[in-house]
Amino acid sequence: MTDLTKLTLAEARDGLAKGDYTSVELTQAHLKSMEAHRNLNAYITETPDKAIEMAKASDAKRAKGDAGNMEGLPIAVKDLFCTEGVQTTAASHILEGFKPEYESTVTSKLFDNGAVMLGKANLDEFAMGSANTSSYYGNVINPWKGKDGKDLVPGGSSGGSAAAVAGGMALAATGTDTGGSIRQPASYCGIVGLKPTYGRCSRWGVVAFASSLDQAGPMTKTVRDAAIMLGSMAGHDAKDSTSAPMAVPDFEAALTGDIRGMKIGIPKEYRVDGMPEEITKLWENGVAMLRDAGAEVVDVTLPHTKYALGTYYIVAPAEASSNLARYDGLRYGQRVMDEGDSLDDMYSKSRAAGFGKEVQRRIMIGTYVLSAGYYDAYYNKALKVRRRIYEDFANAFGKVDAILAPTAPSAAFAIGENEDDPVKMYLNDVFTVPASLAGLPGLSLPAGLSSEGLPLGLQLIGKPFDEETVLRVGGVLESAANFTAKPFGQEG
Amino acid sequence: MSSLDKETVRRIAYLSRINVSEEGLTELAGDLTRILDFVEELQEVDVEGCEPLTSVADLTLPLRKDEVTDGNIQQKVLSNAPMTDAGCFVVPKVVE
Numbered sequence: 087m088t089d090l091t092k093l094t095l096a097e098a099r100d101g102l103a104k105g106d107y108t109s110v111e112l113t114q115a116h117l118k119s120m121e122a123h124r125n126l127n128a129y130i131t132e133t134p135d136k137a138i139e140m141a142k143a144s145d146a147k148r149a150k151g152d153a154g155n156m157e158g159l160p161i162a163v164k165d166l167f168c169t170e171g172v173q174t175t176a177a178s179h180i181l182e183g184f185k186p187e188y189e190s191t192v193t194s195k196l197f198d199n200g201a202v203m204l205g206k207a208n209l210d211e212f213a214m215g216s217a218n219t220s221s222y223y224g225n226v227i228n229p230w231k232g233k234d235g236k237d238l239v240p241g242g243s244s245g246g247s248a249a250a251v252a253g254g255m256a257l258a259a260t261g262t263d264t265g266g267s268i269r270q271p272a273s274y275c276g277i278v279g280l281k282p283t284y285g286r287c288s289r290w291g292v293v294a295f296a297s298s299l300d301q302a303g304p305m306t307k308t309v310r311d312a313a314i315m316l317g318s319m320a321g322h323d324a325k326d327s328t329s330a331p332m333a334v335p336d337f338e339a340a341l342t343g344d345i346r347g348m349k350i351g352i353p354k355e356y357r358v359d360g361m362p363e364e365i366t367k368l369w370e371n372g373v374a375m376l377r378d379a380g381a382e383v384v385d386v387t388l389p390h391t392k393y394a395l396g397t398y399y400i401v402a403p404a405e406a407s408s409n410l411a412r413y414d415g416l417r418y419g420q421r422v423m424d425e426g427d428s429l430d431d432m433y434s435k436s437r438a439a440g441f442g443k444e445v446q447r448r449i450m451i452g453t454y455v456l457s458a459g460y461y462d463a464y465y466n467k468a469l470k471v472r473r474r475i476y477e478d479f480a481n482a483f484g485k486v487d488a489i490l491a492p493t494a495p496s497a498a499f500a501i502g503e504n505e506d507d508p509v510k511m512y513l514n515d516v517f518t519v520p521a522s523l524a525g526l527p528g529l530s531l532p533a534g535l536s537s538e539g540l541p542l543g544l545q546l547i548g549k550p551f552d553e554e555t556v557l558r559v560g561g562v563l564e565s566a567a568n569f570t571a572k573p574f575g576q577e578g
Numbered sequence: 579m580s581s582l583d584k585e586t587v588r589r590i591a592y593l594s595r596i597n598v599s600e601e602g603l604t605e606l607a608g609d610l611t612r613i614l615d616f617v618e619e620l621q622e623v624d625v626e627g628c629e630p631l632t633s634v635a636d637l638t639l640p641l642r643k644d645e646v647t648d649g650n651i652q653q654k655v656l657s658n659a660p661m662t663d664a665g666c667f668v669v670p671k672v673v674e
Contacts, residue, residue, distance in 0.1 A: 187654040285635045298633050324642070328635040396617040407594065414595075416667050418658035429670050430595065438597035446596055450587070450606065451613055453594045464617070469630030471623050476631055508609055509616045525634030550634075 090115035091254035095159055095311035098257055102148065102158045109148070109158030112257075113141040113202050116160045120204065120255045126227045128240075128249040130165045131173050132205040140202040147200065156318045157200030162256035164247050165206035166213055167193050167302070168291040172203075176293040177211045177221035180419045180440025190291025191323045192260060192302045199318040204256050208246030211442045212410065213267055213295045216514040218245025219501060220444045228275060228498050229253035229573035232538040238498040241271030241514075247305045248275035252573055258306040258315050262292060264299045265398050266494075266518025269530035272305055273493035273543025276532040276571065278560075279305045280312045283551045284525030285330035287316075288323030296405035297328075299398075299522050309531060309560040313337035316553065332551060340554035341561040346380030348559065351486035355391035356517060358495070365492050365542065368534045372490055372544045375566035376559070386482040386489065390474045394520040397475065399512060400455050400468035401523070407452025410445070413437060447508060472523050479524045483549045488559050491517055493543035497536040521547045529560045532569040541571065582607050582614065 090112050093101065101107055117134050137160060144158040168174050168186035175181045189197070197203070210220040217239035218226040226245040228238040229252045240249040244261035248271035251259050261268040263281035272279025280303045287302040294300060304315035317338065322331045352373060357366070377383050415421035415436030422435040441449065455464035482489065495516055504510045521528040527550075530543040544563065548556035582590075587607045591598040598606060652665055661668040 184658050187651075187657055285637070324640075327639050328633065328637065330635070330637065331640075390623065393620055393623055396620045399613060400617050400620070411595075415660060416669060417655075419660070421660035423670065427670055429672050432670050433595040434592075434597040437595055441596065446594075446598075447606065447609055447613070449594050449596065450590045451610060454582075454590050454610070454614075457590070457593065463621075466630055467620055467623075467625065468617075469632060470625035470628040471620050473628050473631035474623065474625065476634065507612060509612050512616070523634075550636075 091119045093257065094307045095258050095314055096308065098159055099314070103153070109141040109144040109202060110138065112158065113137050113160045113204070116204055116256060123253050123255055126229060126249050126253060127224050128208055128226055128246045128253065128255055129162065129205040130175055130177065130208050130223045130246070133172055133203055136172065137202055137204050144200050144202060154198065154200035155314060156196055158202060159200065159257050160202040160204050161196070162205060162207040162247055162250040162259035163193055163203050164209055164244055164260050164262060166209060166262050166293045167260060168293070169193055169203070169206065172206065174206065174293070175223065176213070177209045177223055178440065178442070178445065179222040180413045180437070182222070182420060184418050188291060191288035191325060192292065192319045195321065196260070196318050201318070207244070207250055207259055210243035210245065211445050212293065212406070213243040213262055213264055214406070214444050214448055215242040216266070216270060216511050217504065218242040218271070219505065220442055222442060225501055227501070230276065230498060230540055232540055236500045238540070239274065239501050241274035241498060243267035244271050244305060248272055248277055248279070251275070251277045251305055251307060258304060258311055260302060260319070261305040262300055262302050263522065264296050264402060265522045266515040268303050268305060269518050269528055269543070269545055270494050270514060272530040273532070273541065274498035276541030276569070276573065277305060277307055278309055278312050279303065279530045280316060280553070281522070281528045282316060282320065282553055283527045285328055286320050286551065286553065288321070288326040288329045290323055290325040294409040296402040297409060298405060299402060309529070309557055309564045310338060310341055312529070313341060313557050330551065335554055337553060337557055340558045342558060343562060343565070345376065345559050345562050348381045348488070349384050349486040350376050350381045350559065351384050351386035351482050351489040353386050353388045353391065353482070353489060353491060355388050356491045358516060361495060364536050365495060368542050368544065369490070369492050372533055372563060375563055376490065379562045379566060384486050386486055388478040388482060388520065390471065390478050391520055393471050394475055394523055395512060395516055397468045397471045397523060398515070398519045400464050401472060403448040403452035404456050404465050405452070407449045407456065410449055413440060444508065475520055476524045479526060487555050489547040491545050491547065493517060493530040493545040497538060497540035497542055517545060526550060527553045527556050529556045531560055531564050533563065533567040534569070535571055541569070582611050
């Protein structure tokens with residue numbers, strides 16, 4: 087019998103439609119795999135009972151001839167999406183035990199379309215991190231191993247989602263991306279991750295980090311799967327005033343396999359100092375594949391690229407310091423209070439005990455750059471540079487249909503590396519942050535292996551609301567790269 | 579180059595309402611200074627005549643009718659509170 091955990095979303099969808107297996111069987115196979123790989127810590131909360139119940143309901147729905155786009159397909163949900171009645175922690179101690187009374191728009195769309203939830207995936211605390219080492223609920227371990235056998239990070243912040251998909255613990259997963267949190271872990275775990283255009287998916291019910299950047303998206307095994315899943319996540323939502331009032335296209339139909347005559351931009355500023363040779367090689371291979379497929383490769387310039395990280399590390403913490411002010415020990419979450427404490431004492435103690443180190447650092451940096459006397463020098467300045475970065479892309483997209491770049495400057499690194507200096511960790515986001523600041527769609531797909539045998543991703547960046555081009559080019563690149571390697575030494 | 583001293587960090591910690599130990603203040607002063615040094619390079623960018631970009635969403639904020647759209651969910655609102663009494667959140671005494 088087929089190993090049901092090795093199927094893609096598209097294969098499982100077709101198999102369910104043909105009656106080869108039921109959603110209950112598919113779900114049980116994944117629950118077993120989750121149990122077998124618990125050592126990877128991909129999930130904060132497993133919801134096996136809910137999963138079986140949802141799968142049964144889905145099988146019954148299908149029997150009545152009523153099947154949605156994600157009907158019966160078991161997925162992981164990043165623990166940043168509020169799920170009604172199911173603990174939602176954002177990987178923080180401060181939200182331990184929090185059970186939302188409502189469902190996020192994205193998850194309710196997915197469930198309305200038939201998806202089955204297996205559990206809540208681990209992440210960096212409040213999605214702040216690039217290695218999934220800041221979760222209160224422990225590190226996530228990448229299913230891939232290097233030659234020395236050391237435990238590697240899955241990337242972050244959607245590290246649990248990426249590990250779950252790569253390790254056969256979910257057919258697909260939701261992620262969120264603020265500065266690279268879908269694309270970078272997808273690259274580290276050898277899967278596909280798509281950050282849609284800002285405004286494509288509703289942010290309602292997603293625990294907020296940096297509201298002008300946060301965007302939900304699919305993390306899947308293939309480009310086709312990303313197209314299928316995005317179709318069930320996207321769409322206007324009156325509850326999020328920044329969600330775009332636009333129709334959702336048939337993303338799967340965009341996968342024509344034909345990119346002849348399309349123009350692909352190569353930004354020279356992404357050739358950063360000290361970039362490992364194998365990343366340069368990977369990128370060159372990608373260029374050759376697209377050229378072979380009939381695309382025209384064009385040099386473009388994004389002159390403000392080197393300022394993107396600096397801009398991001400002002401804008402994102404500023405917004406975070408404001409968003410995270412809501413954790414006050416009053417309305418929800420952890421409270422720490424001693425006899426005779428004032429309101430301020432209670433706030434300060436609850437927040438000191440509830441937030442981890444990196445979250446505290448970012449709140450304080452954000453508070454500082456927004457404080458009187460520094461607002462113009464830091465925050466306002468960053469917003470102006472952000473416009474320059476945005477204009478760079480607008481100029482480039484006057485000439486090209488999509489941009490090709492590496493996703494990350496390295497393969498997955500060992501747990502514990504890059505922890506000595508917060509800035510070192512930030513450098514992992516150097517290629518993903520610019521598109522985030524400009525609100526553009528970005529897709530990462532596995533395109534090769536490092537000398538250590540670890541997956542490396544390439545990234546396609548598109549025009550606003552042109553996920554279709556990104557997916558079309560991604561599909562062609564995926565076929566050409568023919569990435570078949572699997573973690574755990576499994577055969578492809 | 580801006581270097582944060584311990585007193586500045588103490589003030590930021592208070593504004594952030596996060597208790598930090600004396601030892602923690604020293605460590606944070608180092609970390610935060612590193613981060614501020616890192617973002618310092620923005621100062622060299624020419625932004626003459628450039629409007630701050632607060633959002634990439636090219637939208638006018640939508641308006642809706644000013645009317646009540648939900649309510650009567652007191653139980654739900656209070657269900658995750660660490661301390662409640664008689665249908666209210668309980669806070670430490672704030673008035674002397």
